[in-house]
Amino acid sequence: MLLVFALACAVIAVAARAALPATPGRAEAGYLATLRGLPGLYLRFPVLRLAAGRGVLWFFAFCAVWAGIAVALSQPPFSYLPERIGLYGAAGLLGIAATRIAGVWTDRIGARRVILIGLALAAAAALTLGLCLSNTPLTLVCLGLFDAGLFAAQVANQSTVLALDPAAPARFNSTYMVVYFVGGSLGTAAGAAAVDWFGWTATAAVCAAAIVAAAGITATRRAGSH
Structure with a gap:
């Protein structure tokens, strides 16, 4: 599977190179100098610190849920084969659909509101996932809503980062993504480890708490701010 994904990435890279428009850029500094300057952006831009802080929390939760649920489903009483567990990933396709909707609504009602709505949806889905793993249809629905909420939050959050300097969005995006x-x-x-140590329900609850913390960070900002 790793080789299949590697080949797919190579094909996409070649296709992107051919399809994306060639836009000349104006570099003010060398590549290494630009990399050395990335940490300083956190000191200079509070919005970047805010975006990165809440993003860390919900991406932690996102990855913990998907890694944890794979472990939980592989253990008794489920003991599913890897092929069956992998099919659960199809529920995450709803997140891809949510990105376009989130972009439109970010322009209409602002990034902060979209982030809070997405995080509320994801937190509720994570809590439900902790209790409904034996119900496959409900689990799939919750996984889809979980992904949709966090993808929407990510689109809105990233828009605040890219808006910091429209002339140099890559620097800010790189700093954020690291x-x-x-x-x-x-x-x-x-x-993965938490499921073995504490069980799936506790793992899902911790993930929901991380998402709620990200929402709290966002909500405590004054109205009109990012």
């Missing part, structure tokens, strides 16, 4: 994926890596490791 921290974001640290949260995801920790969630993947913690989710």
